Amino acid sequence: MIGVAVRMSGSERRVQVLGIAAGEFADHGLHGASVEAIAREAGITQAYVFRMFGTKKALFLELVGAAFDRLSDGMAEAAEGAGDLGALSLMGARYYESLSDRTALLLQLQGFAACGDDEVRDFVRTRMARMWDTVAGTTGLDAVTVKSFLAFGMLLNNVAALDIDDLDEPWAKGVRTRINPGLFEHITAETNR
Numbered sequence: 001m002i003g004v005a006v007r008m009s010g011s012e013r014r015v016q017v018l019g020i021a022a023g024e025f026a027d028h029g030l031h032g033a034s035v036e037a038i039a040r041e042a043g044i045t046q047a048y049v050f051r052m053f054g055t056k057k058a059l060f061l062e063l064v065g066a067a068f069d070r071l072s073d074g075m076a077e078a079a080e081g082a083g084d085l086g087a088l089s090l091m092g093a094r095y096y097e098s099l100s101d102r103t104a105l106l107l108q109l110q111g112f113a114a115c116g117d118d119e120v121r122d123f124v125r126t127r128m129a130r131m132w133d134t135v136a137g138t139t140g141l142d143a144v145t146v147k148s149f150l151a152f153g154m155l156l157n158n159v160a161a162l163d164i165d166d167l168d169e170p171w172a173k174g175v176r177t178r179i180n181p182g183l184f185e186h187i188t189a190e191t192n193r
Contacts, residue, residue, distance in 0.1 A: 014052055017042050022063050026106035030060045030114040061123050064111035067104040068127035072134045074098060079138045087139040088149055088184055095153050096178070099160045109161055141184075148187045 008016065020041045024033045035056050039046045053059040078094035079087035099105065115121040136146045155175070164172040 010052075013042070013044070013048075017044070017049060017052060018063065018066075021059055022103050022107060025060050025063055025110055026103045029110045030057065030117070030120065033060070035059075057117075057119065060110075060114070061120065064107050064120075064124065065127055067107040068111070068124075068131060070101075070104060071095065071098055071108075072127075072131045075131075076134050076138055083138075083140055085139070085141070085185060088135070088141060088145070091135060091138070092149070092153075092183075095156065099156055102160055102163070105157045105160045108157060142190075145184050145187050149184055152183075 017038060021033070021038045024038050028034070033056070035046050035049050039049050042049070049059070053062065074094045074097075075091040079090040082090055111120065111124045111127070115124055132146060132150065135141075135149060136143070139146070159175045164176065
């Protein structure tokens, strides 16, 4: 029941608030999200939310960081033991699977949208760098291929945010097209001089 406090351990309450806050920040961003709404849904006070996370921005950054980390960690796990384009193909499959977590994708996009704030921008830069390092380090591929792969992933994030699964328009069908392994074979620094 929304708004009614349920007895939970501190760690259980933290997990609950993170889940509620993820939806609130995914939908409304850093500046539009309401700590009051998060607290009300959790059945706690705003003061308790601030006691757990310090500030609204700290809560936002924790959620944005977790969304980026789940994607980077998932890609690294999927490609473990592989290399080159084989690893990239496995990472792409995991990335594609991640599109079903629309909240996490929206959190990433909200992180980018809030980069007018220096602290947020620096934080998101570190997560983007980690994602780059994960792909580049795991695959051993050149910067042009890594850039193309991540650019394609960012397009997928935007498409997932647009929620076009049931949209029957040519452009929507085009961006929903599944990419087969081998897409990035021709995209290298050598072929893009």
